[in-house]
Amino acid sequence: MRKNREETKQNRKERPAENGRSVLLSLFLAAVLALSLTACGQTGSAPGNAQGAAAAETEVPAETDSAADARNGETAAAQETADGSVAETEMPEEAQTRAGTEELREESPVTGATGSFEGIVVDAAMNSLVIAAREGIWYSFSYPESGVETELSEGLVLGMSVLVESEEGIASRILDGPTQPAADRDALTFAADILFACRYESMDSLANLAGFPLYVKLEDGDAVVQDGEEFLALPPEQIFSEERVTALLSADLYELTELDGGKFVLGSDEGTPNITFQRDEGRDSGFAVTGIN
Secondary structure, three states: OHHHHHHHHHHHHHHHHHHHHHHHHHHHHHHHHHHHHHHHHHHHHOHHHHHHHHHHHHOOOOOOHHHHHHHHHHHHHOEEOOOOOEEOOOOOHHHHHHHHHHHHHHOOOEOOOOEEEEEEEEEEOOOEEEEEOHHHOEEEEEOOOOOOEEEOOOOOOOOOEEEEEEEOOEEEEEEEOOOOOOOOHHHHHHHHHHHHHHHOOOHHHHHHHEEEEEEEEEOOEEEEEOOHHHHHOOOHHHHOOHHHHHHHHOOOHHHOOOEHHHEEEEEOOOOOOEEEEEEOOOOOOOEEEEEEO
8 A cells, every 4th residue: 555655646746747748749739730720821811812923923024016026126137146157037028129139239240040031132252141131130141062042033132132041040042032122222232331331440441432522520520521531530439439330230221211312311310320321423333421420
């Protein structure tokens, strides 16, 4: 009995400690549970708000049409590759046509062309041919060793309109051109000589085509030169100014028209710049340049 009472007393001494530890453990678990419930409640109570917050962090404002156009324009203008070169990009059809025409004019006569091309014969040799098409584009063709097939009513002569069928710059067939120019062949041949002189900026060639006295419009005023020597003393950069050469080389020989008194205007029809020439029976060519305007 005494032993049992001693054990009971001992148990009573240990239980308060155990009960204290149990209470503390319970309080800790309750706190953890409360925090978990609070977190779950905040997360689960408004799933739409949570998704909205995530969307707000990741959503990028849509580009406006103008901004997209500007970006696309900048990308289309030039895309630089890793090696520093500029990648070839697309351009609007109108821009392609304009750029293509200017490039062809600068590289005239164009060689290596494939297709059918109509133009006025401005140079013809034993094995080659150069024609002036519309928009100031010239094409040069060579003949194959087997010869070229021709279907021409009067043979191949300077100043005539022809249609050339070509494969990579090699003419296979030459026919009469379906479009007839307004001026006659002699006038067109002389006009081509003027264009050759301007294309290669040859003062000597232009002097040989001129009739004197010759009117010349310069940057610092008008001048009338009396002979070839005086003409050759003029500044070539003013005779072959960029504006004048561009106007001349853009001339459509199909539209060259004879005016009163046998006069022709090559270049800008209205105003300047242009070069005028007219019939002159006293010269072998039958024509003479009368004004560089």
